[in-house]
Amino acid sequence: MDQFPVELVEKIFKLAACEIHTAISLARVSKPVNSWIIPSLYTSIHLRSDTDTMLLQRTLHGSSAMVLAPKIKTISFGFVHVPPGFGELLSQICTNLYHVNLSHHDLSDMMKSFRTLNRVQWLTVQGQLRIVELYHPIPYLGNVTHLHFPEDSPYHFHFQDSFPSVTHFSCAYRPAATSSGYKLRPGFLKQVLAKSNPGMQVIVVHVSLEWVLQSVPGAGDDEMLAYLERLEKEDKRVVVRPYEDLEDDVEAMWNYADGVIAKKETSLQ
Structure with missing residues (x-):
């Protein structure tokens, strides 16, 4: 050639x-x-084991770090141990890192390792969130604009305290576990809307009717769909999607939602 x-x-x-x-x-x-x-x-890094983390840390300390580090835009963490100084290293040389994807199990500990990652604008938190509490402000997450919970809905949650800059929010709707079994709590969506930041532009709700029907005997899918359709019409920021359409590509999901919102705004003009 x-x-x-x-x-x-x-x-x-x-x-x-x-x-x-x-x-x-x-x-x-x-x-x-x-x-x-x-x-x-190196554009999108997936750390699935402690060995992966160790190898990435070694690379970022090596001679090729200045070439490779600026290429890193997304880092996804499995159940891994974050070595001391790893977050500081990323913040110093990964100048284009904007998306962190992690498990709710590691949320508190992991975030302590990333105190200096003020550039991170997209945060994805995997797993069921009933045990996650975000009552208190987390200053180093103040620049997060896109917040994505692909597997659950955070019930005890205050946007303006924990994520004051969020403009895009996404979650999966699940029936809530109670002492008497699972129950539908569609009202939580209204709570999300009520607690949302003044600058919130997009709220995506991924709903699996299969979850609803399996967890809550006698639940009416027609009633649930009617409620969600009404919610989507009443608030132009809301986009309701089947959970089965949820992409692994988070950017594609946000682009889709932005497109739906743009069409809504055009139709209102």
């Missing part, structure tokens, strides 16, 4: 490297191809 311009060859290889296994294979072709492909592998 020597007869082609280097820029064109680079673009071809980068397009071919859209799938992770292909990218890893292409990175072994030659040193120039390696230098094109490897940085793209």
